[in-house]
Amino acid sequence: xxxxxxxxxxxxxxxxxxxxxxxxxxxxxxxxxxxxxxxxxxxxxxxxxxxxxxxxxxxxxxxxxxxxxxxxxxxxxxxxxxxxxxxxxxxxxxxxxxxxxxxxxxxxxxxxxxxxxxxxxxxxxxxxxxxxxxxxxxxxxxxxxxxxxxxxxxxxxxxxxxxxxxxxxxxxxxxxxxxxxxxxxxxxxxxxxxxxxxxxxxxxxxxxxxxxxxxxxxxxxxxxxxxxxxxxxxxxxxxxxxxxxxxxxxxxxxxxxxxxxxxxxxxxxxxxxxxxxxxxxxxxxxxxxxxxxxxxxxxxxxxxxxxxxxxxxxxxxxxxxxxxxxxxxxxxxxxxxxxxxxxxxxxxxxxx
Amino acid sequence: xxxxxxxxxxxxxxxxxxxxxxxxxxxxxxxxxxxxxxxxxxxxxxxxxxxxxxxxxxxxxxxxxxxxxxxxxxxxxxxxxxxxxxxxxxxxxxxxxxxxxxxxxxxxxxxxxxxxxxxxxxxxxxxxxxxxxxxxxxxxxxxxxxxxxxxxxxxxxxxxxxxxxxxxxxxxxxxxxxxxxxxxxxxxxxxxxxxxxxxxxxxxxxxxxxxxxxxxxxxxxxxxxxxxxxxxxxxxxxxxxxxxxxxxxxxxxxxxxxxxxxxxxxxxxxxxxxxxxxxxxxxxxxxxxxxxxx
Numbered sequence: 001x002x003x004x005x006x007x008x009x010x011x012x013x014x015x016x017x018x019x020x021x022x023x024x025x026x027x028x029x030x031x032x033x034x035x036x037x038x039x040x041x042x043x044x045x046x047x048x049x050x051x052x053x054x055x056x057x058x059x060x061x062x063x064x065x066x067x068x069x070x071x072x073x074x075x076x077x078x079x080x081x082x083x084x085x086x087x088x089x090x091x092x093x094x095x096x097x098x099x100x101x102x103x104x105x106x107x108x109x110x111x112x113x114x115x116x117x118x119x120x121x122x123x124x125x126x127x128x129x130x131x132x133x134x135x136x137x138x139x140x141x142x143x144x145x146x147x148x149x150x151x152x153x154x155x156x157x158x159x160x161x162x163x164x165x166x167x168x169x170x171x172x173x174x175x176x177x178x179x180x181x182x183x184x185x186x187x188x189x190x191x192x193x194x195x196x197x198x199x200x201x202x203x204x205x206x207x208x209x210x211x212x213x214x215x216x217x218x219x220x221x222x223x224x225x226x227x228x229x230x231x232x233x234x235x236x237x238x239x240x241x242x243x244x245x246x247x248x249x250x251x252x253x254x255x256x257x258x259x260x261x262x263x264x265x266x267x268x269x270x271x272x273x274x275x276x277x278x279x280x281x282x283x284x285x286x287x288x289x290x291x292x293x294x295x296x297x298x299x300x301x302x303x304x305x306x307x308x309x310x311x312x313x314x315x316x317x318x319x320x321x322x323x324x325x326x327x328x329x330x331x332x333x334x335x336x337x338x339x340x341x342x343x344x345x346x347x348x349x350x351x352x
Numbered sequence: 353x354x355x356x357x358x359x360x361x362x363x364x365x366x367x368x369x370x371x372x373x374x375x376x377x378x379x380x381x382x383x384x385x386x387x388x389x390x391x392x393x394x395x396x397x398x399x400x401x402x403x404x405x406x407x408x409x410x411x412x413x414x415x416x417x418x419x420x421x422x423x424x425x426x427x428x429x430x431x432x433x434x435x436x437x438x439x440x441x442x443x444x445x446x447x448x449x450x451x452x453x454x455x456x457x458x459x460x461x462x463x464x465x466x467x468x469x470x471x472x473x474x475x476x477x478x479x480x481x482x483x484x485x486x487x488x489x490x491x492x493x494x495x496x497x498x499x500x501x502x503x504x505x506x507x508x509x510x511x512x513x514x515x516x517x518x519x520x521x522x523x524x525x526x527x528x529x530x531x532x533x534x535x536x537x538x539x540x541x542x543x544x545x546x547x548x549x550x551x552x553x554x555x556x557x558x559x560x561x562x563x564x565x566x567x568x569x570x571x572x573x574x575x576x577x578x579x580x581x582x583x584x585x586x587x588x589x590x591x592x593x594x595x596x597x598x599x600x601x602x603x604x605x606x607x608x609x610x611x612x613x614x615x616x617x618x619x620x621x622x623x624x625x626x627x628x629x630x631x632x633x634x635x636x637x638x639x640x641x642x643x644x645x646x
Contacts, residue, residue: 003551005551005558006550006555009556014554018556068616110616113617113620173445173576185580186580189584189585190579191591197591198591198598199613215570216563216567221559224556239439
């Protein structure tokens with residue numbers, strides 16, 4: 001007769017071992033120090049309100065390319081791009097001879113509740129671009145947008161095309177209403193006017209929404225699996241560093257957030273048109289420069305279909321889409337991304 | 353207890369003891385300093401800090417301190433889960449048990465456990481915490497007399513609370529649906545394993561299969577229009593409730609001549625307009641800027 005489950009002795013031994021490992025893991029985790037955010041040397045070269053613009057110290061001979069400005073999302077913190085030496089997209093780019101700048105948006109507070117998307121994109125982002133152009137005496141720079149920062153970069157390039165030489169989008173949503181976009185389905189009926197009246201949107205609220213996308217895996221299984229690595233101090237440290245990043249979520253400026261929800265998630269204006277920021281119309285068809293679109297094939301936050309919609313909306317004849325077998329976060333920190341992404345970006349830029 | 357005499361009971365007992373020790377140790381490790389807090393608060397992602405205390409103004413106790421660690425409740429659940437699994441294995445791994453019966457009983461046990469999990473689900477608990485306990489008096493009657501404005505405010509609060517409770521119940525029902533379909537799916541997987549003669553090699557393998565089934569079934573429900581609409585409705589109701597609470601708080605602040613959020617907002621709005629006007633005249637514009645070289 002087939003026995004489906006292990007016998008009592010094996011179960012007993014396994015459960016006891018699990019409990020012992022858990023007993024060892026919890027104190028070990030408590031002892032893991034908070035590691036510093038980011039690992040590569042950088043210098044703050046510009047501040048603008050709560051925004052800081054960083055320039056990274058070179059780690060290889062310059063390839064003589066135009067400077068690369070990374071526009072990160074408003075949600076979560078940008079140190080994910082440079083988490084630790086063996087998980088750093090920025091380090092990879094530096095070692096490929098690129099000159100890298102990064103925007104850190106800071107932590108909005110109550111005084112930022114009326115900050116709008118126009119302020120972020122035509123204000124803060126534009127001033128960063130101006131700074132880099134002036135510092136390098138160039139008319140156009142290379143722009144890399146990540147996730148929501150990718151959507152910002154698309155808006156910016158469409159409104160200021162002469163200032164962007166090449167555009168790279170990474171795990172960037174373009175079509176916000178594809179059938180596999182769970183977050184989008186949930187947010188369609190949210191009353192953004194009501195939400196805006198209650199002030200900034202808390203980072204905790206966003207975290208809860210992200211966890212609810214895959215609750216069993218994200219709120220349970222990942223901790224259970226960690227117990228198996230109790231003896232590996234490096235693993236525990238990596239885990240805690242990632243844990244810190246995941247829950248280090250700035251509040252979102254009320255006006256900008258609700259505009260983003262309404263115009264992008266609910267009205268899908270990249271696709272349907274009608275997006276206006278300040279006095280400028282955003283028409284993706286004005287993007288004629290080379291575009292490299294990097295997306296994760298396992299991305300549950302920005303499904304590939306949401307990113308791949310870009311090609312039909314821009315006028316560029318030099319469009320490259322690259323799908324990697326990674327998830328949303330894996331695009332910056334997985335071993336595969338570490339091996340493939342910086343080199344691809346550097347080669348692509350060097351050819352243009 | 354003599355372990356040789358009754359090994360199954362002995363290891364289960366040892367496991368239970370170990371788990372208690374771990375929880376105690378972990379609680380001690382993460383306890384806030386001195387007498388700063390009472391019992392740890394369960395993790396409540398949707399809870400708005402300070403809201404429970406705000407509900408009973410005036411003279412309400414201060415809101416509970418933040419949890420010592422957000423993953424504490426999760427760990428507690430793991431241990432309960434492992435104990436539940438251990439109990440099942442104890443029953444099912446004996447010699448001579450029918451494999452199909454094993455699968456059926458195990459699926460049923462998982463279903464029970466899932467129901468319990470649903471009950472202590474952080475999302476559920478969060479919404480539960482949001483529900484205030486305030487007097488229902490005058491909740492329905494016409495607003496008359498000198499206090500009619502206050503009565504209306506409490507009525508709005510009451511209506512929002514009732515709506516939240518109703519939506520919370522609807523969400524619980526959907527979660528139960530997920531639990532039932534996940535148990536069914538899990539049972540189907542086990543039948544396939546039986547027919548393929550592929551027994552589980554470890555408890556962890558069983559757990560991972562369960563998670564896989566649960567996520568699959570959850571995704572099906574979570575993608576449904578019904579679930580999406582409910583989540584949006586819940587979000588809106590929570591905002592309505594917060595708005596009413598804010599009005600109450602501002603009413604008290606006004607009585608005590610304390611600054612109000614709406615006044616601060618108005619100041620921010622005016623500063624923003626002034627900055628825009630300044631920028632239009634070619635001034636430095638809104639933000640503070642500093643060139644640090646580069």
